Amino acid sequence: DQQVKQNSPSLSVQEGRISILNCDYTNSMFDYFLWYKKYPAEGPTFLISISSIKDKNEDGRFTVFLNKSAKHLSLHIVPSQPGDSAVYFCAASTPNSGNTPLVFGKGTRLSVIA
C-alpha cells in the first residue's frame, strides 16, 4: 500500500512559469514532510521541508504548502528554470525523536522547457 502518492509521473512547464508538484498521503500519523530533487545517477538532494504545525514554508523560489485536513501537500517552484528539470520526490515521516525513516512517493519527473 502506497502511503505517499505522487499521482503525476511527469510534468512539463515553460521556463519562467510556475511548476506545481502534488503529493497526497494516507497515514495521519505523518507529521513531517520533505521534498527531494534527484538527477540521474545521483542521490536525492534535500530541497525543503515542512512540519505539520505549519501550512507553508518558503525558501527562495521554492514554497511548500501543507493541507492537513486534505492530507495533501504541494511544491511550488517559481520561476521555473531549465536546471530544475529532475525527478522530485515527496517524503514523509512520523515524529519519534525526529530521527525516523522516510516514506517516499514514486516521484514526478519535471521538465522545464526553455
Place this chain on the structure above:
Amino acid sequence: NAGVMQNPRHLVRRRGQEARLRCSPMKGHSHVYWYRQLPEEGLKFMVYLQKENIIDESGMPKERFSAEFPKEGPSILRIQQVVRGDSAAYFCASSPPGVTGGSEQYFGPGTRLTVT
C-alpha cells in the same frame, strides 16, 4: 565538509555471490539509513542504524540481507547469495543526532548493483 560517501558506485555480481556496499555518513552524523530504489519506483526504506545498534530493520528482507554500523568505520549493507531481483540502486542517508520535530536526511550518490 564531505557529504555522505558510498562505494563502490557500481557493483556487478553474478547470481550466488555476495555484495558489500559501504557508506560513510556526513561528519557529525550518527544516524544512518539504507534505502533501495527499483526502476521506476520511489526509494524504499530498508534499515536504520546508529553506532553499533540496529534501530529499525523493518524494511529489510529477512533472509540474505544484513547491515551493520560499527564503532569505527563505515556502515556496511551485505547481501548474500544475490539474485537478479536484488539489482537496484542502494542509497545511504545520514542525519545528525538529537533532532526533534523532524530532521532532513542527506543522501549519498548511491551504489548501483547489477546481478547477472
